[in-house]
Amino acid sequence: MSDTKSPVHEQVYHTLKSQILFGDLVPGQPVTIQGLADALDVGMTPVREAIRRLISDGALVFQGNRRVSVPLISDSDIDQMKFARSSIESELSRRATPNLSPADIDELERIDQCLDSMIADGDINGYLRLNHAFHKALYAHAHAPILRDLAERLWLRFGPSLRVVSGRFGTQSMPDRHKDIIAALREGDANKAALATAQDVEQGMELMIGALASA
């Protein structure tokens, strides 16, 4: 079940990462080391290490007085992430395009079809997971680990807030330029894939700005 080979702090890190991206951690919610250590039934040293890593990722914030919590993000934050994601993720799509085999694209399309059914069902968690899976699978083919890390880091930042937004407005309103992306990939048109990705990203971020404004 749990990967017995990887060290505990690694497992804790991935557990928390999933919780942040897809779990129930709400922006602003405090996170306690001892609470996590008890909940996961491990010592506090591994929890500490995982938390430091996540703070460095921007997935958690250090509140000054020794307190750690899930970040609340501002309009300015979203604006910055919109720029950074748009730049980096469109480049990832551009670089991935020539490396994708037809079978790879089929796989992406399969993920996207699952995603559509999640949207139809209003399954927010499923939507979030598969949307992430789609982008992650695409970017894996860019063979650009540094750019991918930068992108992944940004996802960790806006993950919890995106979940709140999705929860408030439902999955219907979420952006989905994935069809455009897939079409561009099939044509082997890297620039078109990059553009479609940028639009997907920007629509997502704009939705968040609107949602936070009405909060």
Place this chain on the structure above:
Amino acid sequence: MSDTKSPVHEQVYHTLKSQILFGDLVPGQPVTIQGLADALDVGMTPVREAIRRLISDGALVFQGNRRVSVPLISDSDIDQMKFARSSIESELSRRATPNLSPADIDELERIDQCLDSMIADGDINGYLRLNHAFHKALYAHAHAPILRDLAERLWLRFGPSLRVVSGRFGTQSMPDRHKDIIAALREGDANKAALATAQDVEQGMELMIGALASA
């Protein structure tokens, strides 16, 4: 002397960060937890936390088998960083431009003059510190903490390798578009400042590609 208010793991983090950017840590060099704990005369828990953070920053790499070392970077890495730095740092310059007072620009110019004297003296460490200080001071005015973090993270990645390159070729060959940047800032021309920054960044990264090719 040492900031008694901040926790030890924080101090260790900043100490290591400086060592990585300006110190004697060579790419490929292994880093041991106990070695650092002994050297800094602290327990290993804080050292562990600092190291996890730096790994997340990309400033150190986890070698799989419990080994941690200073990263060796490839041509592809530099290419990715060239793209990411160029995008992000030019945007930081663009955003900083309208926020800079004449006094702020004077301050930047002062840093750049110091930098020139370091180049003249062939003082590599001084060059690295002041080059970093120049960019950091400029980006601080962009009021874009997320973009700044992304940029800072990238500096940590290429820092050790840049030092090696500087050491091999001397400070004469290092790029310096700072005069162009300052001129654009004085004109209040954000796009020109962004362009000059992109050129500064790209020249730096290209120098590294050349240097690593001849290694």
Place this chain on the structure above:
DNA sequence: CAGCAAAAAATTTGATCATATTGTGGCGTG
């Protein structure tokens, strides 16, 4: 006497360390 405010005690949580345990790489021997 009631209500509020400030101070003090208690509880909770974080930070650090010392120590036990486990896994890895190196070295010698068959």
Place this chain on the structure above:
DNA sequence: CACGCCACAATATGATCAAATTTTTTGCTG
């Protein structure tokens, strides 16, 4: 050259100390 033993470094825990928050108590005022 392979196999097993040894030393060292990393991992993880629990204990201990310090800091902060919360709760309780106390004292003052209306």
